[in-house]
Amino acid sequence: MTGLIDTTRPAPVPQPTDKRAFPSDFLFGVATAAYQIEGAAHEDGRTDSIWDAFARVPGAVVDGHDGEVACDHYHRYESDVAMMADLGLQTYRFSTSWSRIRPDGGPVNPKGLDFYSRLVDSLLEKNIKPWLTLYHWDLPQALEEKGGWANRDTALRFAEYAVDVHAALGDRVQNFTTLNEPWCSSFLSYIGGEHAPGRQDTEAGLAAGHHLLLAHGLAVRELRALDPTLGLGITLNLTVADPVDPTDEGDVDAARRIDGQFNRFFLDPIFRGEYPADVLDDLAGLGLEKYIEPGDLDIISTPIDALGVNYYHGEALTVHPVELEMSTAAPSERPKRSPFPAPEGIYWKLRDLPLTAMNWEVQPEGLTRLLRRINDEYTGTAVKLYVTENGAAFDDVVAPDGAVHDAERAEFLRVHLSAIQDAIAEGVNVYGYFYWSLMDNYEWAWGYHKRFGIVRVDYETQQRTLKDSALEYQRIIANRAL
Ligand code: FCB
Numbered sequence: 460m461t462g463l464i465d466t467t468r469p470a471p472v473p474q475p476t477d478k479r480a481f482p483s484d485f486l487f488g489v490a491t492a493a494y495q496i497e498g499a500a501h502e503d504g505r506t507d508s509i510w511d512a513f514a515r516v517p518g519a520v521v522d523g524h525d526g527e528v529a530c531d532h533y534h535r536y537e538s539d540v541a542m543m544a545d546l547g548l549q550t551y552r553f554s555t556s557w558s559r560i561r562p563d564g565g566p567v568n569p570k571g572l573d574f575y576s577r578l579v580d581s582l583l584e585k586n587i588k589p590w591l592t593l594y595h596w597d598l599p600q601a602l603e604e605k606g607g608w609a610n611r612d613t614a615l616r617f618a619e620y621a622v623d624v625h626a627a628l629g630d631r632v633q634n635f636t637t638l639n640e641p642w643c644s645s646f647l648s649y650i651g652g653e654h655a656p657g658r659q660d661t662e663a664g665l666a667a668g669h670h671l672l673l674a675h676g677l678a679v680r681e682l683r684a685l686d687p688t689l690g691l692g693i694t695l696n697l698t699v700a701d702p703v704d705p706t707d708e709g710d711v712d713a714a715r716r717i718d719g720q721f722n723r724f725f726l727d728p729i730f731r732g733e734y735p736a737d738v739l740d741d742l743a744g745l746g747l748e749k750y751i752e753p754g755d756l757d758i759i760s761t762p763i764d765a766l767g768v769n770y771y772h773g774e775a776l777t778v779h780p781v782e783l784e785m786s787t788a789a790p791s792e793r794p795k796r797s798p799f800p801a802p803e804g805i806y807w808k809l810r811d812l813p814l815t816a817m818n819w820e821v822q823p824e825g826l827t828r829l830l831r832r833i834n835d836e837y838t839g840t841a842v843k844l845y846v847t848e849n850g851a852a853f854d855d856v857v858a859p860d861g862a863v864h865d866a867e868r869a870e871f872l873r874v875h876l877s878a879i880q881d882a883i884a885e886g887v888n889v890y891g892y893f894y895w896s897l898m899d900n901y902e903w904a905w906g907y908h909k910r911f912g913i914v915r916v917d918y919e920t921q922q923r924t925l926k927d928s929a930l931e932y933q934r935i936i937a938n939r940a941l
Contacts, residue, residue: 554594699774716741868926896911
């Protein structure tokens with residue numbers, strides 16, 4: 460493992476009362492995304508994104524909820540930032556809305572950029588490091604009408620938009636993430652049909668996956684040329700794919716296939732400049748190759764500084780039909796299908812683990828294994844790891860005094876931070892954690908029904924209430940220890 464561990468990193472400072480301290484350079488933050496919190500969906504020049512359009516499709520989102528008002532963060536960002544400062548947060552991961560900044564994918568809208576400029580100023584005033592994501596799934600609808608991510612041209616438009624954002628904010632923002640979870644914005648959105656634009660077309664999904672990777676690489680090149688000192692990266696949603704029976708060859712192969720179509724389809728082009736051979740075999744005949752042009756993989760593998768890992772749960776895979784299958788699909792009425800391009804004959808077994816309100820298994824040890832694997836196989840000392848999302852929805856209850864005693868969420872937070880400490884203790888280069896999410900918000904096809912926040916939002920009054928989990932996080936941050 461030589462060369463894989465950063466030996467120049469300061470060791471965690473032991474605390475007199477608690478051995479579980481975090482290194483002094485470890486950042487504590489929270490994450491949100493533009494469409495999920497901003498509202499003001501048609502204000503100051505913003506026009507439709509694919510999520511505005513998709514939310515109008517009957518049955519696409521539970522109860523037809525949309526992001527028109529959401530948490531009204533567009534108007535309340537100052538008090539939201541003050542609340543973050545009270546919690547002691549060191550960094551805030553947010554995304555910019557392409558349709559606010561370049562409505563319809565057209566010329567720059569200065570009013571749209573101004574909002575983010577004000578947001579960044581208020582973060583800096585409170586000493587909170589802005590961690591900016593350029594794309595968290597809200598493609599301008601006008602670009603979808605020209606083919607969306609299945610159209611190569613969208614990748615070029617994305618790089619232009621990245622340059623515009625940098626021109627306005629690059630004097631104050633150091634960390635730029637190109638994309639959030641391209642697996643979702645390609646496979647879940649163009650193959651599974653659960654997310655906007657809701658297509659169900661395997662070839663379009665593979666094209667989208669490739670074009671998103673290309674968009675990432677093009678944007679990294681542009682931004683690097685503008686300022687070599689920026690911290691540039693991408694956020695991937697990664698999983699731990701385990702065979703149900705590790706002695707069963709079929710199960711082992713099922714785990715390999717899902718690891719390939721979830722993790723390695725994205726990791727290998729970025730860090731190795733190639734699609735994995737076994738994944739290309741699994742996808743043979745589905746059309747991916749048509750979209751790969753000479754030089755694309757060189758662009759995609761342009762070096763980055765940071766990899767964001769979003770981790771919620773792992774998967775247990777088998778080729779033998781199971782009694783209880785894990786389903787994470789939203790209960791929206793519109794029919795959907797498997798988001799994986801080649802999932803035939805694979806079953807997801809529900810294990811004997813606690814479940815969140817999303818029916819996601821709580822599996823913190825998976826995070827330790829995942830981080831170690833990414834460090835050892837892909838990032839080493841060259842690229843810093845950040846857990847850019849991790850969190851849980853539970854059916855919160857408001858107590859008569861208005862408090863939310865969300866003990867399960869506080870525990871979820873602790874066990875995952877502890878899993879990160881286990882990885883750090885093994886020498887894995889993890890430098891930060893962003894809880895998903897600062898506040899309850901629009902959970903895509905689930906609408907407002909699922910609450911992930913450490914802060915409760917009353918959608919009638921827009922009142923914010925710190926849940927017990929927020930107070931627990933505040934305590935952990937203040938002590939820099941669990
Ligand atoms: C992730 C998304 C984020 C949020 C969480 C629960 O996949 O990036 O926007 O919806 O899931």
